[in-house]
Amino acid sequence: KCVYYPGLPSHRDHEVAKRTMKLFSGMMSFELKGGLDNGKKLAESTKIAVLAMSLGGAETLIEHPASMTHADNIMSAEMKKVGGITPGLMRLSVGLEDSGDIIRDL
Numbered sequence: 540k541c542v543y544y545p546g547l548p549s550h551r552d553h554e555v556a557k558r559t560m561k562l563f564s565g566m567m568s569f570e571l572k573g574g575l576d577n578g579k580k581l582a583e584s585t586k587i588a589v590l591a592m593s594l595g596g597a598e599t600l601i602e603h604p605a606s607m608t609h610a611d612n613i614m615s616a617e618m619k620k621v622g623g624i625t626p627g628l629m630r631l632s633v634g635l636e637d638s639g640d641i642i643r644d645l
Contacts, residue, residue: 540570540627565633566594574626578603581629587636587644599634599641 545556546563556563571577581603582590588601592608602608609624619625633641 540572543568543570566631567633568628568630570625571627571629575605578627578629579606581645582606585644587640588631591632594630594632596632597635599636599644600632602630604628604630 544550544563544567545552545560547553550556571581582601585601588599591600591602594600594602604624605619605626605628609619609622614622614624631645
């Protein structure tokens with residue numbers, strides 16, 4: 540559906556990121572069509588991107604907040620809405636692997 544990455548000119552905070560960063564980071568989020576089920580499916584099916592609760596390291600890491608760090612037993616639906624945590628939201632920390640391999644993995 541969409542990608543959230545301040546390195547993209549279309550991102551609402553792109554100008555701020557350009558002024559405050561030398562280079563854009565490998566952290567991004569994206570919204571999948573199909574919501575919760577597709578988010579879980581992607582998070583559990585990648586081979587290169589490792590499923591992780593915390594995003595940081597040299598390897599590519601992926602998280603599905605709605606079923607992990609922001610699941611229903613942790614955060615209310617109202618709080619998720621305020622925080623922009625939707626059922627299809629994915630978080631990705633791009634590591635040092637070949638970019639083509641990561642794209643194919645996703």
